[in-house]
Amino acid sequence: MKLDFLGDLRRTHHCGALRASDEGSRALLMGWVHRRRDLGGLIFLHLRDIQGITQVVFRAEMDSEIHARAEQIRGEFVVAVEGHVEKRSAETINPNLPTGEVELVADKVWILNESKPAPFPMEDDLSVGEEVRLKHRYIDLRRHRMQANIRMRSAVSYAVRQSLYQQGFQEIETPFMTRSTPEGARDFVIPSRLTPGSFYALPQSPQIFKQLLMVGGYERYFQIVRCFRDEDLRADRQPEFTQIDLEMSFVQQSDVFAVIESMLSKAFAAAGVDLAPPFPRITYRQAMDSYGIDKPDTRIPPFHRVEALFDGTPISGNGLPMVAILIPKVGQVSRKERDELKAFGQEKKLRVFDDPKRLERDFPEQMAQVRTLTGATEDDLLLLANWAAEPDEHLPEREVLKACGQLRLFAAQKYADRHKLLDPKQFHFLWVVDFPMFEWDPEEHRWVAAHHPFTSVHDEDLDLLTTDPANCRAKSYDIVLNGVELGSGSIRIHRADVQQKVFAALGFTAEDAQHRFGFLLEGLSYGAPPHGGIALGLDRMVMILAGESSIRDVIAFPKTARGTDLMCEAPSDVPDRLLRDLGIMHTRR
C-alpha cells in the first residue's frame, strides 16, 4: 500500500479533546484506528491516541478519491484525518465516549502506516492469555488498561520526586555494576573482561552506597532505582524491580515516617486517592499477637488471645496461644464451609472450634467473655483455634500465632464478597516497628539478621546482642498496605564498633566481615553520622493503586515466571568469541 508522509502535518487536537463546544471548528487528528465500520457510502472510524477516542466519519458524497482511500484503512493503521467538528444528532450520541457528542467529518486523510491485524483484541474486557500479551507487549501496551496503569505509574513517580525534592532530598545515582555481597538474595553477576575470572554483581539494593552517601555528607538522598535479585518469581516479584530508596542523616524513626507519610500522600493524590496520615503504628510483637503476621491487613479486625480464659478447661492448649477470630458480617455458614475452615486449620496443625453454639453450651462463662472481647454478633463468623500438635522446640508461641494468622486470612478471603471488607479501593496503611534483630535459622543453626546486618539495635537492648539475641529489638520498621509489605527500613548502625559486634553476633569472623563489607566498616570509621532510611516497592505500590493483582501489569516490559522475556527472547546465547574474551566456559544441557 502507498503510504503518506507526515511532512508538515501537525495535529490540532488529541482524540480525547473534542466536545460539543468545538462544533464547526477545523481539527486534524492523528492516531490508531481502534475500530472501523464501513457502511458503503459511510465509513466510521474510531480514532485512538493516548488521550482517548474520537469518531471520524467519511461521507461518499464529499470526495470519491478520499472515500476510496478511507476504504483501504484497517484496524491499527496509523492515520491522520482532517475535517470539521459536527455535533451529532440526539439519537446518534454515544454516551460511552467522552467525545461522544461530536464527530469529525473528514475531508482529508493520510495513511501514515499500515498494520498487520493485531494478534489479539484491543478491548480491555476481553481476556487474553499472558503469553501472547507478553510476546507482543507493544500491542498490549496500546490497550487502555495498560496505558492507564503505565501512566498512573508515571504520575506516581513524578509526585514522589516532587515531594522528595521539596523535602530537601538530592537524587543521586549509585552503580549497577558493583560488588557481590553474600548473605541475602542470590546475585546476578556480570563477568569482567579486564579482570578474567572476576565478576561484578548487580545490586540487590543500593543499601551500602546510600549509607556511604551519608558518610559523604549528603544528608538526604533518594533514588527511584532498579534492584536485582536472582530468586524465583511470583505475581509480586520480578528479577528486576523498582524501589523508591532514600536515606537521611541525623534522624530518628519518626523523622523517616514523616517524610514517607508526606510523600505517600502526594503520590496517592496523584492517583486520585486521599490519605490521612499519620498512619497507625504497632510493634512487631503486637502484630504477631493480634494478627499472627508481620504485615497485617487491617481492613479486617485483629484476633484476640483467649488462652487465659480457657486455662484449666479440657480444651486449653497446654499454655500455648488460643485465639478468637472474628470475621464480621459473614452470615450463615454451611456445614461444608465449616468443614473447609477446619480442614485448612488442620493443615496448619490447628484445632479449629467452628461451632460457637456448642462452645457456649460447654463453656458459657468463657464464651460470654469472648463475645465481649470480640464484640461478635450472630451475624459474624467466630472461630476459636489452638495448637493441635506437639509444641515446636523453637519459638512455639510464634508458630501457633502464625498459623492462626493464616486461618484468619483464609476465612476473610473466603467470605470477602459477603463482608466487603477486602475492598481494593480502601487503603489501610500501617507502620510495623521494633522487629526482632535476629531470626533463628533452623537449617544453618544460627541467628541471621531479620532485616539486614546494618540495622541498629534499640539503645536499651544493646547488651542483649550477646546475652539474649531472641529478644533483641532492632530499630527497623515496615510500611504495610492492605496486607502487603510495601517498604522496609531502619535506623542504621553508624559506629564501626557496634557494626563489628553485630557481625560477630551473626557469626561472621572478623576476616569474613572485613572481606564482605570492609569498605563499609572503613567508611563508618571516618565520622559517619547517625542515619536511617527506607525503601518502598514502586511496582507493588502502583499495582495496588491500579487494582491489579500482578506487578507485571504495571511494568512495561516484565519477565515471565521463569525469568524470560518472551518478546526479545532473553536470556539468549552469546557469540563464542564474546565468551572467549570473558574467559568463560560453560556446560550446555
Added chain:
RNA sequence: GGGGACGUAGUUCAGUUGGUUAGAACGCCUGCCUGUCACGCAGGAGGCCGCGGGUUCGAGCCCCGUCGUCCCCGCCA
C-alpha cells in the same frame, strides 16, 4: 527444589465412552450496504489439537516424557 492448573484456528473457548471430514464466537479476506458505534447481510480462507514417544484396528481424548504459560510453598539479608 516441591505442589497445583492450563496448552485445540490470529484470539477466547467447546470438543460426548477412544470411532466418519475437529467446531463456535470474535478477528481476517471478498462482495453488498448513507448513521454506525459489538454495524448488518451474503460468501470465503484459516488447524503439526505445544512437541516426542507409547497403548490401540483406531488417539485432540488414555499412558510416559518433554517444552511453555500461570498460581502457591521453599527461597526472596
